[in-house]
Amino acid sequence: MKRKTALYGLLVALAFIFSYIEVLVPIPVGIPGVKLGLANGVTLVTLYLLRPVDAAAIACLRILLAGFTFGSPVSMLYSLCGGLLSLLVMWLCRRSHRFSVVGVSVAGGVAHNVGQLLLAAALLSASVVWYAPVLLLTGTLTGALIGLLCRSLLPRLEKMR
Amino acid sequence: MKASRKNGDVWLIAGVVAVALLLFAVLWLLAERGTAVAVTVDGKPYATYPLSQNTEVKIAGVDGGSCTLVIADGQATVVAATCPDGICVRHRAVSRGGETIVCLPNRVVVTVVGAPAVDGEV
Numbered sequence: 001m002k003r004k005t006a007l008y009g010l011l012v013a014l015a016f017i018f019s020y021i022e023v024l025v026p027i028p029v030g031i032p033g034v035k036l037g038l039a040n041g042v043t044l045v046t047l048y049l050l051r052p053v054d055a056a057a058i059a060c061l062r063i064l065l066a067g068f069t070f071g072s073p074v075s076m077l078y079s080l081c082g083g084l085l086s087l088l089v090m091w092l093c094r095r096s097h098r099f100s101v102v103g104v105s106v107a108g109g110v111a112h113n114v115g116q117l118l119l120a121a122a123l124l125s126a127s128v129v130w131y132a133p134v135l136l137l138t139g140t141l142t143g144a145l146i147g148l149l150c151r152s153l154l155p156r157l158e159k160m161r
Numbered sequence: 162m163k164a165s166r167k168n169g170d171v172w173l174i175a176g177v178v179a180v181a182l183l184l185f186a187v188l189w190l191l192a193e194r195g196t197a198v199a200v201t202v203d204g205k206p207y208a209t210y211p212l213s214q215n216t217e218v219k220i221a222g223v224d225g226g227s228c229t230l231v232i233a234d235g236q237a238t239v240v241a242a243t244c245p246d247g248i249c250v251r252h253r254a255v256s257r258g259g260e261t262i263v264c265l266p267n268r269v270v271v272t273v274v275g276a277p278a279v280d281g282e283v
Contacts (some may be wrong), residue, residue, distance in 0.1 A: 099169040100170055103169050132188075133182070134181075136181035144174070
């Protein structure tokens, strides 16, 4: 129990710091919403190490913390929409046993962008659909990168469980 | 076992890329088509003509010159102009949002407008 509490705290802190890093160092591609998704990587690792409900709890805590510290209510809403849809899709993909960590991560990255795009379409206007092709492709790319990272991380982290 | 898992990844990535390209093609073909051409003479608005209506108009440029603008099949072209170079006449027909035909001697600019989404963004 103590061990699990410590692991929980560690993962939340890590996700929080990753969110901060991505606010500090945005990817200069000129498209709003494109980022590497390091914090989402923590969610992915949690999904593999602990239960899905733990991953959801850590994702929500991270989003709340990051939102209150260096975000706004609107950015928090975007993060929640993307993060939770991403988690849901990654969980389903993992359960299907058809994909490796990389595939699950790609699905998560794409779902994250789709979630944010849907919210943007609801809040702003339907014309944000123009961003959809680009966001699908960047979601695939960043998801694959995070997936590769997690693939080499997971065997090392297994011991921490 | 491991190979079949990797297969899922490949199909997933290929699927997403295919959807993205398809979406891009559909958006490009359908939505970016302009709805009208806006004509300005010497920087001032002159007139706007819908692309859906076939017309032929003579646009009075500066210094008594003129251009003849023809709209047919949703495309706009300049078929004749009172200028020595005729660059605007040789320009291909325009129909997509933002495309422009310029007749510099007459100071006539024909721009396709009304494409959704390109402006009005945050």
